[in-house]
Amino acid sequence: MTTDTQATSTRAAVSRPPVRIAVVVVLSFLLGGLTSYAQGGFLPDALSSFANSGSGWTLLTVLLVYWSRARAVPAAVLGAVSFVLLVLGYMVAHQMRGFVYDPVHYSIVGVVLGPFVGVAAAWLRATGVRAAISTALLAGIALGECVHGLTIIRETTSPVYWTVIGIAGLALMAWTLVRRIRGALPVALASGGPLVVAAAFYLAFAYLPYVRF
Secondary structure, eight states, X not given: OOHHHHHHHHHHHHTSHHHHHHHHHHHHHHHHHHHHHIIIIISOTTTGGGGGSHHHHHHHHHHHHHHXXXXXXXXXXXXXXXXXXXXXXXXXXXXXXXXXXXXXXHHHHHHHHHHHHHHHHHGGGOOHHHHHHHHHHHHHHHHHHHHHHHXXXXXXXXXXXXXXXXXXXXXXXXXXXXXTOOSHXXXXXXXXXXXXXXXXXXXXXXXXXXXXX
């Protein structure tokens, strides 16, 4: 078998849905472990908040589910599974580093919110209302995290990551509005929805101090 044939066979195997799901499962656990090490100094100070923020695991879940190309219903399940495995991977790595971490709270968060994040990741490939809803949720989380970081915890963290994640949220809004969305209702959802989600996210972190890593 030639090298080109082997490469083609490998790409064909990875493109199969069960294989992609298995890859997402494994990577979720491994990346969750890496966030513990990132939190412990692996990342530079300017970006270390990625490993200590609600948007960090959300972003990883979105990227993994989006890569899997799963449809909405499987993506909902995969979103919950991925988020919970990120938590468990973090727990294992944290224990290996000599720390104690209780995964129950964020596992519950993953089970409850993971399906919405998974569907939003799948709908990034859609158009119209579905793309608008996806944008509202994902961009809203990014913008809410940005405002929270630059206001409530500005004295103890670098502004760099918060600024980057805010720009990423705005970029997602701009991209979907230009490339994926047409019509008054979808445009309204994609434009105003992120602000509503961001406000809810900000208030949750401001008035529920225990909702943190």
